Amino acid sequence: MAIQRGGPSTGLPTKTEQADLLQAMYGRNGEAPVPVVAPRTPADCFDAALEAARIALTYRTPVFLLSDGYLANGSEPWRIPATDELPDLRVEFAAGPNHTLPDGTEVFWPYKRDPQTLARPWAVPGTPGLEHRIGGIEKQDGTGNISYDPANHDFMVRTRQAKIDNIAVPDLAVDDPDHARTLVLGWGSTYGPITAAVRRLRKTGTPIAQAHLRHINPFPRNLADILTRYDKVVVPEMNLGQLATLLRARYLVDAHSYNQVNGMPFKAEQLATALKEAIDA
Known part of the structure; x- marks a missing residue:
């Protein structure tokens, strides 16, 4: 955290x-x-x-x-x-062998992954028969033995990426009652001032859409479709444009950064002015 x-x-x-x-x-x-x-x-x-x-x-x-x-x-x-x-966060720990060798021997493979989540099994330390290696050296898929095999390393790197890419996260919701052409996309604590700024603009008859990311890795699966709906995407951040950089690299969109790095949160009036200028530009 x-x-x-x-x-x-x-x-x-x-x-x-x-x-x-x-x-x-x-x-x-x-x-x-x-x-x-x-x-x-x-x-x-x-x-x-x-x-x-x-x-x-x-x-x-x-x-x-x-x-x-x-x-x-x-x-x-x-x-x-x-x-x-509250959600049920209980975990089912490994209780015995999970793999059968060609000769019929049943063994515990610590790197035998769940086909849906690609998660490895968890064994409580000290469980008889479930002992396995831990540590930072690359492991062989399945067995968990130390491996320097190039093909195995390539597979493990891609598997780790695939596990994160396939995490199930909710779709991103968009607040767009007026079918706007400009989207303001935020993350984190900018939600409050962005929401206040959007309300100010709508009261003056200025259409603007708003969305706010909770999941940044992986992004929601519908984010690409959302970004393509709008002529302009404005990303207010208290940095020099880090989320905007990720969006440009991933989705090839011309995300417009509005940045502040003075240690202070945005103000609603400040953001409303900046968003109106972006809409009118």
Whole structure:
């Protein structure tokens, strides 16, 4: 979990920023993708954390939960959910062999993946017969033995990417009552000021569409279709355009950045003015 603040290093420890997105996306050795989830309000932090836990447990992967200083220092009314309203996050651990060798011997293969999620089985440490290697050296598919085979490494790299790409996330919802030609797309704590700015513009008769990403890796599967519907896509961020960079690279869209890196959150009037200028340009 990252509570983003003005950086780098200690930077502005009590101020807000959204400058860790690219680090969360790519800040590891080699091709090792990780899911990224971003809450949009103080209350949404609870649901986003549950979603991150669901992904982590279902797909057996670390997950980045990207909050920021604006959310961490904020508050809003929130109804404590009843326990029966919460998702079932229980995990089924491996209890015995899961593979049969050609000679009929039953063994435990720690890298035999679920065909739907590509997740590996979990064995409780110390379970007799389920002992296996752990560590950072590349493993052989299935057996988990140490492997320096080029073809195996290629397969494992692509499998790790495929596991993240195939994570099931909800489609992105778009608020567009007036069939606008301009979409404002945000993530994280920019939700509040973006929503307020959109309301101001609509009150003046200016059509504008709004969408807000919770899942940044993988992106929602309908995002490409959404981006192609609009003549202009404006992405307000408290960084120098990190989400916009990802959108341009992935979808080849001319996403327009509106950026602020002074440690302060956007203001509704400020965003309304910037969005109106983008619409009229």
